[in-house]
Amino acid sequence: MSIRIVLVETSHPGNIGAAARAMKNMGLTELVLVNPRYFPHPDATARASGADDLLDNARVTASLADAVADCVLVMGTSGRSRAIPWPSVSVRDAATRALSASRQGNVALVFGPEKNGLSNEDLDRCQLLVSIPTDPEFSSLNLGMAVQVAAYELRAQQSESLPAFESEAPPAAAAAIEHFHAELEALLLDVGFLDPDNPRHLMRRLRRLFARAAPDENEINILNGILNSVARDRRARS
């Protein structure tokens, strides 16, 4: 069980290196890169200054879904405000949750591209949005710095005592939750509740609702079972 750092579509390889050094300073080892613009790259190696092993072992994936498929908790950092508000925690609370959840399974902390941050589609893959406190007048944090702050919080809290996790079952993996949302969307289209020409954030609102509930493995199996039963019933009647 580990806490991984996921960098999505990073433009500047120097930031990848700075992130690797920041991680290693704080005892984190698992770096995943989603579609990096340039990697490997000499700027990454230079800024890593000694954390080259993290770069050598970094996994490169084509999508955020691949990067977090086995994770029980996925949290995305964002400075932008969103069309619909997302469940959001401070980076300090995020570190507490990450350390607690990492006793159940893998955890991902996701950082978006330098310029615009995570897209809404990538944010949909995150159960929680992490916000780093900044001066609202000058709030754009360098990517490496953002990784440093998050990694520091994890390190600082590692020795502190943590509340026990109360669920009976392990938290659902991201892939199971994605499967549920895909099946739910298909059903809502079939029964005419979701209008593809006028989706009005419906699926995002539902994602947000279920993200707050944070279903465990049993619960996501129940939800998927319900969708299967409804689909089977529809087929039997057609």
Add this chain to the structure above:
Amino acid sequence: MSIRIVLVETSHPGNIGAAARAMKNMGLTELVLVNPRYFPHPDATARASGADDLLDNARVTASLADAVADCVLVMGTSGRSRAIPWPSVSVRDAATRALSASRQGNVALVFGPEKNGLSNEDLDRCQLLVSIPTDPEFSSLNLGMAVQVAAYELRAQQSESLPAFESEAPPAAAAAIEHFHAELEALLLDVGFLDPDNPRHLMRRLRRLFARAAPDENEINILNGILNSVARDRRARS
């Protein structure tokens, strides 16, 4: 009264720029440079990316004593262990003390040269030594990153509680939630997912899940709308 950042004999001007940006992100404005090797410098300006005003206003002094003469609290950061143990606090506790003391007078947080950190002579000017937690196997933090972590702690403690997730709509009334659960149960019986002879706490599990999500008025309307659409679709097919 303010909290200033003092950089002593910085070798790489890029680190001065990174420190300025980190400060400005966290709402700090006062930068003092003791004998910088190169300053002003294009690398400093480039890395400051928008925090040029802090560089323009930076005071340059010939000694640490000059830089902190008017301060009521001076704290020095150091990764090195010292010949004589020095009174030492974590960066989190240092931020608490700095914020408290800044109501009485000026406070300085002092960062030494990249290579060796503060000299013992400069450390003598500090009342407290600040330590940033790191992995002992790889403990050398980049100077800009160290400033970022300290500035972040100051900011985080200043704005202690971030606004929690704020719903757009009022919470759903209990009657609306009951209606949803009744309709959901009816559907689960109809499609054969809920076996009345062996209910196995299914409805209770679902209640618990939705209770955690605490749906608001809009969300319960969406959930009820989904159940209505599925029911209508079933009727149309029978």
